Structures are given as structure tokens and as C-alpha cells.
Amino acid sequence: MALTKNIRCLDAVALISSYLDGGLGWRERRRLEHHLAGCPACTAYLDQLRVTVASTSTLTPEDVPSDVLDGLLDVFEKFHRDQD
Numbered sequence: 001m002a003l004t005k006n007i008r009c010l011d012a013v014a015l016i017s018s019y020l021d022g023g024l025g026w027r028e029r030r031r032l033e034h035h036l037a038g039c040p041a042c043t044a045y046l047d048q049l050r051v052t053v054a055s056t057s058t059l060t061p062e063d064v065p066s067d068v069l070d071g072l073l074d075v076f077e078k079f080h081r082d083q084d
């Protein structure tokens with residue numbers, strides 16, 4: 001399916017922390033942004049991380065609570081099940 005032709009959601013999620021930190025090279029950033037453009041689930045994840053990071057000065061993207069991550073993985077699964 002079209003959504004997986006570039007990077008997968010799990011790859012995107014792994015890149016998003018570095019993306020927020022400004023730690024991605026332009027090539028990875030473009031691939032991630034391309035994925036985000038076609039993936040509402042990862043876009044929602046990025047938005048959530050931005051809010052989380054902005055709301056505290058000490059929390060880093062790596063500190064996202066596991067229940068939040070679990071909830072997002074549910075969203076990913078449902079999203080892709082619907083797509084298939």
C-alpha cells in the first residue's frame with residue numbers, strides 16, 4: 001500500500017524525537033516529513049510530543065509515558081487496519 005512505500009510508522013516514530021531535537025539530517029527530515037504528510041497517526045504523535053515537550057522544561061521526547069505510547073500504537077494499528 002502507498003503509505004509504506006517510504007518509511008514505516010515505527011521508523012517515523014523513531015525519527016520524530018530527533019526531529020524535535022533538530023538532530024536529523026536533511027535527508028532523514030525529508031523522508032519523515034514525506035511520511036507525516038500521508039500519515040495522520042504519526043502527525044498526531046508529533047503534535048502530542050510537541051505539546052508534551054512544550055509543557056515541561058525537563059521532559060524529553062524519550063520520556064513520553066509508556067501508556068501514551070501504547071495508546072498511539074493502538075491508533076497506528078487501527079489506522080492501518082482501516083487502510084487495509
Ligand SMILES: [Zn+2]
Nearest residue numbers: 009012039042
Ligand atoms: Zn506513520
